[in-house]
Amino acid sequence: MKLNNFIASAVVATLALTSCEKTDYDVQFDRDTHVKIMSDNSVTSYAVSSCTGKDTSFTVDFGVAMCINVANLPGIDDVRYDDYEFYAMLDGRKVKGFQNLKDQVSKFSQGLIEGNINMQLSGHNDLAVYLLHENMYKAQFFVENGDGQIFELQLKEVY
Numbered sequence: 001m002k003l004n005n006f007i008a009s010a011v012v013a014t015l016a017l018t019s020c021e022k023t024d025y026d027v028q029f030d031r032d033t034h035v036k037i038m039s040d041n042s043v044t045s046y047a048v049s050s051c052t053g054k055d056t057s058f059t060v061d062f063g064v065a066m067c068i069n070v071a072n073l074p075g076i077d078d079v080r081y082d083d084y085e086f087y088a089m090l091d092g093r094k095v096k097g098f099q100n101l102k103d104q105v106s107k108f109s110q111g112l113i114e115g116n117i118n119m120q121l122s123g124h125n126d127l128a129v130y131l132l133h134e135n136m137y138k139a140q141f142f143v144e145n146g147d148g149q150i151f152e153l154q155l156k157e158v159y
Helices: 003-017 023-031 109-121
Strands: 034-045 056-067 086-090 091-095 128-132 140-145 150-153 155-158
Touching: 034 109, 056 140, 056 155, 086 128, 109 128
Parallel strands: 034 155
Antiparallel strands: 034 056, 056 128, 086 091, 086 140, 140 150
């Protein structure tokens, strides 16, 4: 019985130690400037006519594309003080911030959403682009630094 407990403990300890190891790829992935999209977001507007009872409620599903490690790009040393612009190109037009959702979401809902994301990004709303679900995989992402250099970023993760 003692031998079985020892073996079980050794297996658990080995798994715990090896699960924390990072490969060179994982470390490089963490340092690269890239984009992640938080995709499980939606806003539902409820509207029922008091006269006819007709329900015209609708839901807008969207993702928040976030620029990760922007300060690793040339010309951007501090996100608080350096000039840069994070944006998506969608069907040949530049999309920044909440532009892709303005027609689908009320100003009140927009304020709630942006406030929540602002907290998650430590006050850096300029690092987020809000995209409808159908546009998440069609968009290309870029950062332009204060010197006018443009860097294309890869979408690395949608979660």
